[in-house]
Amino acid sequence: MSAIRLLAGLAPALVAVFALAAAALAAPDRWRAEWPRTNFSRASVPFAEILSGGPPKDGIPALDGARMIPVGSERRLDDREPVMVLELGEAKPRAWPIRYLTWHEIVNDEVAGVPVAVTFCPLCNAGMIFDRRLGGQTLSFGVSGKLRHSDLIMYDRQTESWWQQALGEAIVGKLTGRKLTQLPGWMESWGAFRARNPDGLVMDEPDWPRSYGRNPYAGYDSLARPFLYNGEMPPHGIEPLSRVVRVGNRAWPLERVARAGEIAEAGVRISWSRGQASALDSGRIAKGREVGNIRVRDAVSGHDVVHDVIFAFVFHAFHPDGRWMLGN
Structure with a gap:
């Protein structure tokens, strides 16, 4: 049984004890060595709600600039596999396979001149695409290794503020309270995307040693x-x-x-x-x-x-x- 299945299968009382113990170790003083640039004097949520998901900062590596290939060149994806989709303006429709986002969670990309962050939190099934522009600045995002309410906490590399993926909102750091614009992307099957967009683009397999196509969260x-x-x-x-x-x-x-x-x-x-x-x-x-x-x-x-x-x-x-x- 995986660690996730084991912990999630514990009695609710034991889960509460585990969460409280993790929260006790989550004081900003313990985070500063790893996050020296984060302004912990600014936060909009209780620090006790922020837990370690296991991996350290960038332990789940976000990707920068996906390599895109024509839909007709893709031979690895099964028709039923989910992909994140964005059809923006006159740009060719694009798809980012969940088989890659499962292992990387964030792709910093650009579509029709718009810098975007394609995000997926497996523990929440939350696939969301954001405009990375904020107040005249373009942000890029990484995976903090932290969770709040089981949801991915991203961080921006410019200020190392922490962002709640489910809200697109900064919850810790210099940019606390600022919000990203969510774009009208969605998750659908590769087969549906391919049939509708034969001239579209799809993210190619990243050059990382990962078991793409496998689900590490089975069940x-x-x-x-x-x-x-x-x-x-x-x-x-x-x-x-x-x-x-x-x-x-x-x-x-x-x-x-x-x-x-x-x-x-x-x-x-x-x-x-x-x-x-x-x-x-x-x-x-x-x-x-x-x-x-x-x-x-x-x-x-x-x-x-x-x-x-x-x-x-x-x-x-x-x-x-x-x-x-x-x-x-």
Whole structure:
């Protein structure tokens, strides 16, 4: 059994003890040797909520400038494998495979002259793409090795402020309180992206010694509770590791969307189609169970809308006053 499965499978009381013990070691005085440039006098969250995820700073190596290849040249990806997608302006549509983001979590890239950060937090199933420009400065991001509510904490290399991926917001350091602009990217199957964009581009395999295509979090999204999370569980009897479609401060259970095929509510149209494997189920991503493809569009204009498909506990942790769109 993996360490994640073992820890997440512990009784809730033992998980709480583990989290509290980790928090006790999380004082800024213990971080300063590794983070001498971070301004710990500025923070918007309790330091006790920030835990080590295991790897040190840059222990999970972010990538800079993905090497892109034509869609027709890609032969490694299975049609069911998930990819992060951005279709921006007149630029060729681009896809960043989750098989690579699982091992790197952040890709600093550029699309149509826009510097972007393509991010994926496996513990939250949170795939989000941000504009890296902030107040006339272009930031680049690395992986801090820290988690808050089980979610990836990124850091910018310019000020070494810490950023909560789930919010796109700086929570520690000089830039505390500043927010990145999330772009209307989404996660879908490689087969769906390829069929729609035969002239598009896809990220090539990085030159790192990693088992790309393997899922190091096998069985994670079938667990009863998330890893290194001691917060309140979702209401309404919703399983914490079930997926929800988040648009702003609203969340639609994926199961509800999949049953309906399409839902039009709150000014958006959410559609579901078969063909995407869970990246957090089988030991091989391509063999993961069916979770389907989600598209979210403005109900009037038809334009793609910023959204995420995340675990229910993530929505509740970061949007505690959010609205659950249960359809009843």
